[in-house]
Amino acid sequence: EAGVAQSPRYKIIEKRQSVAFWCNPISGHATLYWYQQILGQGPKLLIQFQNNGVVDDSQLPKDRFSAERLKGVDSTLKIQPAKLEDSAVYLCASSPKGYGYTFGSGTRLTVV
């Protein structure tokens, strides 16, 4: 089966600019996650969707980050405006249940 697709792979932007990441989960996976992985740290959950509804966004900086999952399939994560500390790898994962997580390759964001 195809894996979790993410794009772009790399992105360099200036601070205060906007950026968007895209994720296409494995077909049929109801749950979708966005994680932020800062260099040298473990992934931190930003937001969790169940179909197209938000289950957990308690660690999403809502003043600048937003995410949506249209029709319970693809998802986009947006940052507006970006800060230097947003430099990280943004990982998307999907699962049919709580034990079948598959991660995408991630988008590496550099804010200069």
Added chain:
Amino acid sequence: AQSVTQLDSQVPVFEEAPVELRCNYSSSVSVYLFWYVQYPNQGLQLLLKYLSGSTLVKGINGFEAEFNKSQTSFHLRKPSVHISDTAEYFCAVNFLTQGGSEKLVFGKGTKLTVNP
């Protein structure tokens, strides 16, 4: 509070030596347990997982882990490491509530360096 602790941030070992990477968690709910490996500039790859049943779980690349419920631990072991095992290893715990919700939380990672 639900948390995952990896006690060692860095573990250097010599090739062919055994290694143990430690992971402890804190939880009042049921859990599923995972170990992931991340090679430089690559994504997360699942090494092994514990869902239920035998507490000794075998994974890919010769790794295994043992779930100890009383000590809330899930330590990763390999009897003989190779240079190619050099990578970052993450313990992750899926906390399951009675309401059916779940949350996958990662530890901060352990950087394993295998020296010749």
